[in-house]
Amino acid sequence: MRQKDRISSIRLVGQNGAAIYIPAAVMREWKANQHGRTIIRVDPHHTSKRCSRCGYINHNLQLHHRTYKCPNCGYKADRDYNASLNILQKGLEVLQKPLSAGHVEYMREMASGGST
Numbered sequence: 001m002r003q004k005d006r007i008s009s010i011r012l013v014g015q016n017g018a019a020i021y022i023p024a025a026v027m028r029e030w031k032a033n034q035h036g037r038t039i040i041r042v043d044p045h046h047t048s049k050r051c052s053r054c055g056y057i058n059h060n061l062q063l064h065h066r067t068y069k070c071p072n073c074g075y076k077a078d079r080d081y082n083a084s085l086n087i088l089q090k091g092l093e094v095l096q097k098p099l100s101a102g103h104v105e106y107m108r109e110m111a112s113g114g115s116t
């Protein structure tokens, strides 16, 4: 098994010590179904470089920049939090639902370690 495959897999060990690897995507689908949730796959293109407030694409953002700063509207947020809002927006677009203040608050709570 290649290293990349192992990273995206979940390892289960049986009583006889034999290990099996279940793709993480399969495990996520199973867990989501168990809890009545839906998984929506979105195109990850520009989710890190796009401003979640105004949509501007900041091509100057580098991987080591941990804070997203929008040169267009001045929005500033943790890079991963901004990307999570973009991913949420893309998922909501698939569902044809608008991003609401409730969604933003939920993501803020999740980013701060909340359990809602």
Ligand SMILES: [Zn+2]
Pocket: 051, 052, 053, 054, 055, 056, 070, 071, 072, 073, 074, 075
């Ligand atoms: Zn912006």
